[in-house]
Amino acid sequence: MNRFRLALLCAISACGVGAAPAQRVDLLIRGGTVYPGTDAPFTGDVAVAGNRIVAVGPHLTLRAARVIDAKGMIVAPGFIDPHTHVEDQLASKDAQARLVPGFLMQGVTTAVVGNDGGGSPDMAAVFGHKQIGINYAAHVGFGAVRGAVVGEADRAPTDAELTRMKKMVAGAMCQGAIGFSTGLFYAPQSFSKTEEVAALAAEAGRRGGYYDSHIRDESSYNIGLAGAIEEAIAVGRLGHVPVHISHIKALGVDVQGQAPAIIAKVEAARRAGQDVTADQYPWSASGTSLVASLIPRWAQDGGRKALLARFDDPALKDRLRADMVDNLRRRGGANALLVTEGEFRGQRLDAIAKAQGTDAIAAAITVIRKHDPAVASFNQTEADIEAFMRQPWVMTGSDASTGHPRSYGSFARKYARYVVERKTISLHDFIERSTALTADTVGLTGRGRLKRGAFADIVIFDPKHYAERATYEEPALLARGVQTVVVNGAVAVDRGKLTGVAAGRALKKTPRPGSC
Structure with missing residues (x-):
């Protein structure tokens, strides 16, 4: 910040909400309904100088290089997505x-990457993206770390391997990672034990980070949904680290209706003093791969080559098929799996089977032999979705991934469907759980609130029209209703159109003093 900006910030800070008419700012957002993040809304103004908010109040008497009339609009902090898979876009x-x-056309100004255990420990490479539209923070991932040290085998690490993995996690945290992520449902992470995970999560906790987990089972595949929630809480307790449960849900016919019991487990841990939170996307279909949906863990030991061999092994193929039949049942049947990429994109598994003149399992094996495509898996009930959404510790997330409308519409859909249409939560709660709660949970200092001194990440949207357009059939349609998006003080969306300005930046977390 140059001397003029610093002097202006100090001047406005000294005089409170209002400011002398002689003072001049870069941007003045005037007359909107301002939701600061956690505080009550009011009709008023937000002033920006450089990359910071310099004043917020009912009526600011400031001159500005540009004034945006926000009358009738909602003015909020830029939304923060705690669980995404947009690394390829940032590196494109x-x-x-x-x-x-x-993201920008929904008002999302900051994303977290490296989720589900996929985050590279090479933070220099992770934080090297330039000329990007949004801010991003990153996890170091268990899958990347374990894969590099132990490989794809179903075994425990040696003491030396565990030490090496701990050093990798610690090193990434010291280079700016915000936390340690896992995808314990996915091989080879699924071959780990709780104690191994806790030992690595502790390295993040010592440096001020948190433990982010796609839990071991969101359904009834192995230890069950309740057991997996208990394991996540245990990792936090053993590792002395805050716990964040990724995309919380009750997945599949065996666990639908269990949301109240799962909420009770989290609430009990929170009452006992543990820091436990979760995120959620507002869709009934999850996004995963065909292998993850149908192939049992034992058949994934050794990776893809070993799996393909098991399809043809006379001693194993009948067992493998039987387990796939049961997995398809818990997912809700062949019509509940929609392929979202590759040769069979846009087709459900039952339609693929019919076209091939075979059954669903044989069709799935044929597809997997060629490629393991992403799928949308329709497996949740509205009652469970809404029960989780009402909890004050559950924030908005997208789990943005290929071919799923959640990448283009999660925040907009949550507002349109669950605030306006179904009135599941209030507008205040939607904004707080998309901004301030997320910033506080993941440790993003100076973001998530409209207040003096904060970074100027701001969204202005039309409350009558803000909604998703993306569907499962057309998942890449941009949301509607966002009028303006400001990223680090620069206007990235103006009058509902992208400006092309790339003002995003990598957000490195400063590790706890003395921990590195």
């Missing part, structure tokens, strides 16, 4: 892709 050679339009 295509400047338009690096803007991450699907």
